[in-house]
Amino acid sequence: MIELLQYPFVVRALVMVLLLSVVAGFVGTCIVIRRQVFVAGGITHAAFGGIGIAYFLGVSVTAGAMLFASLTALAIDILSRRKSLRTDSAVAIFWSLGMAVGIIFMFLTPGYTPNLMGFMFGDLLTVTRSDLYIISIIAAVAVIAAIIFYRPIMYTAFAPDFAKLSGWPVAFISSAIAVVSALAIVVAIKAVGIILVLSIFTIPPTIAGMFAAKLKRMFILSTIIAVVGSLAGFVVSFAYNLPSGAMITVALVAMFLIMKVFKYISIRQKRNV
Amino acid sequence: MTEQSNPQQLISLHNVSAGYEGRVVVSNVSLDINSDTFVAFIGPNGGGKTTILRTLLGQIAPMSGEMSRLPNLKIGYLPQINDYDLQFPITVRDVVLSGQLDGNRLFPKKATLDRVDELLHFAMLDNLQDRPIGALSGGQRQRAFLCRAIMGNPQLLILDEPVTYMDKVSETNLYKLLPELSKHMAIVLVSHDIGTVAGVVKTIACVNRTLYYHPTNRITDSMLKIYECPVELVTHGAVPHRVLINHHS
Numbered sequence: 094m095i096e097l098l099q100y101p102f103v104v105r106a107l108v109m110v111l112l113l114s115v116v117a118g119f120v121g122t123c124i125v126i127r128r129q130v131f132v133a134g135g136i137t138h139a140a141f142g143g144i145g146i147a148y149f150l151g152v153s154v155t156a157g158a159m160l161f162a163s164l165t166a167l168a169i170d171i172l173s174r175r176k177s178l179r180t181d182s183a184v185a186i187f188w189s190l191g192m193a194v195g196i197i198f199m200f201l202t203p204g205y206t207p208n209l210m211g212f213m214f215g216d217l218l219t220v221t222r223s224d225l226y227i228i229s230i231i232a233a234v235a236v237i238a239a240i241i242f243y244r245p246i247m248y249t250a251f252a253p254d255f256a257k258l259s260g261w262p263v264a265f266i267s268s269a270i271a272v273v274s275a276l277a278i279v280v281a282i283k284a285v286g287i288i289l290v291l292s293i294f295t296i297p298p299t300i301a302g303m304f305a306a307k308l309k310r311m312f313i314l315s316t317i318i319a320v321v322g323s324l325a326g327f328v329v330s331f332a333y334n335l336p337s338g339a340m341i342t343v344a345l346v347a348m349f350l351i352m353k354v355f356k357y358i359s360i361r362q363k364r365n366v
Numbered sequence: 367m368t369e370q371s372n373p374q375q376l377i378s379l380h381n382v383s384a385g386y387e388g389r390v391v392v393s394n395v396s397l398d399i400n401s402d403t404f405v406a407f408i409g410p411n412g413g414g415k416t417t418i419l420r421t422l423l424g425q426i427a428p429m430s431g432e433m434s435r436l437p438n439l440k441i442g443y444l445p446q447i448n449d450y451d452l453q454f455p456i457t458v459r460d461v462v463l464s465g466q467l468d469g470n471r472l473f474p475k476k477a478t479l480d481r482v483d484e485l486l487h488f489a490m491l492d493n494l495q496d497r498p499i500g501a502l503s504g505g506q507r508q509r510a511f512l513c514r515a516i517m518g519n520p521q522l523l524i525l526d527e528p529v530t531y532m533d534k535v536s537e538t539n540l541y542k543l544l545p546e547l548s549k550h551m552a553i554v555l556v557s558h559d560i561g562t563v564a565g566v567v568k569t570i571a572c573v574n575r576t577l578y579y580h581p582t583n584r585i586t587d588s589m590l591k592i593y594e595c596p597v598e599l600v601t602h603g604a605v606p607h608r609v610l611i612n613h614h615s
Contacts (some may be wrong), residue, residue: 094592126451126455127453128451194444241472242472243472244463244464244471244472244474245471245472246457247405247460247464248464250454251450251451251454251456251461251464252450254445254463255443255445255464255514256464258423258425258441258443259464259465260467261466302453302455305455306455306457306496306497306498307456307457307460308455308456308460310455311455
């Protein structure tokens, strides 16, 4: 197994898994505590619209997806904050619109048969050097912002109305988190695919939330869980030549089930003492 | 905290009407809130208690009438019990600290943290401070939110139905903190339970489409008419109850 590290694409995949875990741990925790898992799902699928348009125009797919996903994230954020539209309805509209736009533009692109499976399920072995630069920047921004703005992130997620009365820029923080989430999601699509992005952003924080009483611990614990789960999934997928994104999802869900049982047993034992 | 000598006017409403989207909920509201005010707003559901609170908080503007507010007035607010995410990873200590209004709020200084300790002690929550907020009982949680409301040293404290769904012991534990606080700040307490609050506050205002201010805390016949039945007149525990007339619905 170790000798595989002489292949650059394997090393790039591993670095991607580690950095993606950091992003998932920090950004994913924000998504989960703000109860925006479904919003993240909408942004993920809306990104596909950007991918389709970028292919049609012949420009950078990552840039197209990032722009489209960020605008969608902002639109959902603003619409749901104004309460002019129910959040889940707004999400559903952008979710399906993104998929529709994406597929239409892909069909319009002359002479190109896009690898749809690649977008849907991702492939860690196709990660490029520039993907790694992008995810490094996002990981750094996420971690530094989480340290500096730890308190406003916590307060505005827990009690937005009270935070607003206390003079915190609730709308700005909400939009900023939405845009960073959108950028993180686009990078994750490359690795684990549109269908499976949600698993890496939501399962580790959900497991961490079962054990962490403090937001700090939830950030760190979900990063560790994401590292363990995605490394395990990646190694198994490589060994048995299975799709990496799907294997990572299965590994994370397996961790979730094990931890749930562990928690259940430990609570029962405490009661019996 | 320093005790106040000369009461200062904080908010003044004169013939104010307020509501939402062009629909008037309360009208002809005249009320002065001074630094020594300790008033309970009582009245039926839909009578406009929350609308007046939201006007005082500055969340909605009066539709007519005059309202003046001390510039930079600091208000502490204890919202109605609502759907907090009880699995949220936040400790009792951090909930209290989230009420900080001044100073370095990203990285709180020692003086701020000392004040958190002081408040936790005041609200009998010292040994629960590192628990997640969801692990507390309803009464303990409301006391934590009360600490959050007064953390920023407000001149005015607004409590919106603070004891809904609470048992009598928890209710008493919360209410017994208020007289001490009223030495340092004005308090507006909203309640549907006239019997319990009458013994706590200095004055009562009945809110039912408009506001009737009573400069005492006695329950009168006219109050009960405005309030509309039923009224809970018997309380238990340390809070004294006042039944001035027999009243049957």
